Amino acid sequence: MAQNVLLTGGTGFVGKHLTDVLIDNGFSVSVLTRSEQKNTPSITYYKWDLKRNFIEKEAVLNADYIIHLAGEGIVEKRWTKRRKKAILESRTKPIELIFSILEENNKTVNAFVSASAVGIYGAITSHKICNEETRPANDFLGKTCQIWENTADKINTLGIRTVKIRTGIVFGKDEGFLKKVVPSFKSGFGAVLGTGKQYLPWIHIDDLVQIYLKSITDENINGAYNACVTDNTTNSGFSKTLATVLGYAIWLPKIPAFFLKIALGEMSEAVLKGQRVASQKIQKTGFEFQFTDLERTLRNCLQ
Template sequence: MQILITGGTGFIGRRVVRALIRGGHRVSVLSRQSPSDVRRLLTSSVRPVQSLSAINPSVAFDAIINLAGEPIMAKRWSHQRKRLLLDSRVGLTNELVDLIERLENRPKTLISCSAVGYYGHHDVAEPQNESSSAGSDFAASLCERWEQAAKRAESLGVRVCIVRTGLVLHQNNGALHEMLPPFRLGLGGQIGSGNQVMSWIHSDDMTRVITFLLNNESLKGAFNATSPNPVSNKEFAKALGRALRRPAVIPVPAIVLKLLLGESSTMITQGQKAVPERLQEAGFTWEQPEIQDALSQLLIKPSYF
């Protein structure tokens, strides 16, 4: 297949691009980086694209995979930051659908990322499946608008899959990478009460979810990209401590995170129990469904990207 991917130079995108190349697909990557930097970061076989407007309407893509978006926890959520988060997700997704509309040969499939933040925060660990309603906080509103933008492509005859990602675990990137230094020093522990539920997924399984949806043309709609076994923050901290053979008994007060991160601290101090009901029904199998095994595998496995 000929595939266009946004966010291909990001944490998840790099793994997806490599998987697609290994699968024999031809991949174009939308990136603000120079073409030489994109090829150096990924592989010389990708085709860098610096703007959607530069794509000729006669170019044919079989599928588009939309993984772009500014990191949601990188900075405090000022008004300006919220606007950037919206533009990098909702704005770009609208541009992608506009591209699909003007292409002479429209793609069959659009796979567009969202997040389990769609469901909002839930103090009670009640499972949230793909039919559960959207929350009402900023992160939920952001995800809902992001998904609505992608769903516009359905009216153009395109199969749309929405991937609501949980916490994607990898030792060199993302939230786990940020957690490792204090835990390695024996200074890690639960955050706040530790009761908030963490809906997580191993990075290898995250990549496999994307390719699974790409290759199964009967699937459409929303899918929770999470392990079938979410855990509490307290359980996660204990599992990470065991994987590192370090104590994990020093709690981080929620008030400290609120002072440091402001409104965005709720992404850490609160949670939701998202369950991958539709992936299970579709027959997807997880290579790493258990948190202890996943963390142990990640922390002994060498990785170079």
């Protein structure tokens, strides 16, 4: 009988790709969803409602592994107090509910893998290269990721191997980050944001889902891992490369930081600043990135 992987956020960008890879590797998949979905031979859907603190208990009790991907988008809306609360709670509440079910039913799983983000290192631009030992930043992104990971570590107290995947910007075909930025570039209006010197740690969706797969199949994987290519891409480099892939050179001036701050408020920090991030730890486990060249990656995503 196939081992079962329970996904939160299974209907999202990463979740859909990961579901396909898990099924291709012989797993069955369970997905927590707020809407009615028809089960398939390989996918079982269970209801959950965070507002009511509800998860169908059977989803957790039937799982051999749990992967937590759910969370409100970081740059979807302005960071009001209400939005910040939603961003945090959408990441921590599911873990709390899963923890309660596991503890109350004396249930164990082979591994609990939680998404996290390179935002833990903060909305800062410097020449420092951040690794998994770098202290979390004291800004909104840093604190949010730290609380997110600390909540995931509660699962570890139950004796369950716990992994945290600190993800960079995810590139995929007409999805995720590129879905937001490509239309303006395709229209010939691509531009560098702010100084353009802010780093942009990135990863191809195919590499990211393989890291998640390795996280459940390799029992030596434990703790936090950066999931991004260490190539020192900046916003300027990304913007110019994307324009090149689309067949032109950027002609617009840089979009001033003050304009983005007016338009986006505090959220502008997420696009105007960015750290360099190292991926050596995941590579030392034997993982090999398939996409490490930015131009090749963008061409793959846009073909």
